[in-house]
Amino acid sequence: MSERPHFTLDGRRVPFQDGQTLMTAALDAGVYIPHLCFNPEFTPHGSCRVCLVEVNGRVQAACTTPAAAGLIVQSEIEELREIRRGILQMLFVEGNHVCPACEKSGACQLQAVAYYVGMLAPHYTHFYPRRPVDASHPEAVLDFNRCILCELCVRASRDVDGKNIFAVQGRGIQARLVVNTPSGQLGATPFSLHDKAAQVCPTGTILIKHRGYETPIGQRLYDRKPISVVGDVAQVSESRGGRRHD
Amino acid sequence: MIEPRLKVATCSLAGCFGCHMSLLDLDERLFDLAERVELDRSPLTDIKELGECDIGLIEGGVCNAENVHVLMEFRARCKVLIAIGACALNGGIPAMRNQFALKDCLEESYLRGIGLVDPQIPNDPEIPLLLDQVHPVHEVVKIDYFLPGCPPSADTIWTFVSQLLSGQAVALSYTQIHYD
CATH class of the missing domain: 3.30.70.20 (Alpha-Beta Plaits)
Known part of the structure; x- marks a missing residue:
């Protein structure tokens, strides 16, 4: 059995399938890369630049960069x-x-x-x-x-x-x-x-x-836990405080 | 030997005093604070003249000429200047008037308001002149620390003040950082 191709994201092995971007592969692996204009249900736009990562030393948008075997990707660095x-x-x-x-x-x-x-x-x-x-x-x-x-x-x-x-x-x-x-x-x-x-x-x-105020301030989606844990508001069901229709 | 207490001044510019209320919300912790700091000019002491201070806390943005004057005086006399609350950081609710011309705001309030008798726009020389737009304080003077929140909770203020007074790097937890 051959090993699935993977790249390295902040030192962690992230497997991917053909056609995936750094962003979608990271998402599947449960690793959060901050983003705004990206939504997994749509063709990536690459415009907000919040998902910039360092790929083999070059800064690129994770949502539009195709995943490739052996890439060294860094995301959570101070720069x-x-x-x-x-x-x-x-x-x-x-x-x-x-x-x-x-x-x-x-x-x-x-x-x-x-x-x-x-x-x-x-x-x-x-x-x-x-x-x-x-x-x-x-x-x-x-x-x-x-x-x-x-x-x-x-x-x-x-x-x-x-x-x-x-x-x-x-x-x-x-x-x-x-x-x-x-x-x-x-x-x-x-x-x-x-x-x-x-x-x-x-x-x-x-x-x-x-x-507007059905859910009080203080009990909302991101009031207690960060987006890296909770996920995007568009991907969370309405019953859990998000916007996705149940 | 008793260490000299740090001098702290506070003021509310174009704010609602909500951040000062949150400061008072420190409750019993105010006793601990009082052992380490001494209040100079502040709405809590009613001292009018600002002395040389170690720390200045600014609530609210700048909406008139007096706000600018007070803010620049604080910057000149305080070693460390802290902007506290949404209005100081980004203009907040008062800055929502930036959507309109100042003349329209004044006319809406003082000429077209409901139930006005002898409507006129106030122009007593003692009333500070309004700026055409409300601005956050960092657009006027250098700010050393920013504490967001509307208002920041007493716990947030306490964490911040404790870390600052003990010389640690300021590190607030996730739930202590809020813009609302």
Whole structure:
């Protein structure tokens, strides 16, 4: 019997199958690599750069790097923690992330990853951008202040729901999430809470109305245990405090 | 020989005094703290003039000219300056007004508010002028330590203060770091 191919992640042997990335192989082996725009159910996007790892001495995104036999991968090293912290800090100052006023606080992947990488304060100068809130839909609210452009809702709505409700408009610092209708209002779309797009947001951008405080602050997904133990909010069932439909 | 107590000053800028309430939540541990520190200017002592201090605790962001003045004075007189709570760290709830023009905020409150008699925007010279936006304190002065939370719990403050006073590296546990 031939041995399964493997690479080394922080000194640990991680087996993989053909076609897997460093991220999916690590996930299968139960090793956490912090990430935001990655969701195992979707084609990797490689845009948030939080999953940067050192591969044979070169820094690459774990979600888009194919696993290969014999690679030496490092993830939990101070140099990378510092880069990840910097990315999180930039994401926080670029939007308006007011955790004390956000219904998603405590079950927010952005916040949980920031805790994981040891971010105490945003460090950089805040942009305080002026972005709208769209409450036109009867069941969901869109707060664009919290969008980090991971495009998971874009991918979910286009590839799974077949509705193509979300899109990113503009380039560079002008890039922003929009609703794909002439009015730009979510209420004018066939968006439903049963859509995949309603389950995948890693921040509090897509919120379900009327249920914000069903779970009290202090008893939420990431209030007691870190994301490396609990998992992504989109992968945890609703009955356990996540967003995945039971 | 009794060691001299460290001088500590505190203030609340554009905050709600919630972080100070959390500090008082130290409860019986305040006796231990009082053996090691002496309060200088603070809402708890009502001393108005800031002396030379070892540690300064800043609650709240800066929303007006007086906040900026106080913050710069704290930086000049405190060896170690600590930003405590969400508002000091990122502007917090008061910074939500940054979504609107200052003029609109003032008019909404003082001209268009419900039940106003003789509506006018206050402009007494004793009232500090508002900044056009609320800012976290690190955008104005150098901050040595950040303690997140809205507010940080008394346990978090106690862990932090104990480690700081004993000269250890500050290391908070997972449940002690919260942005909410």
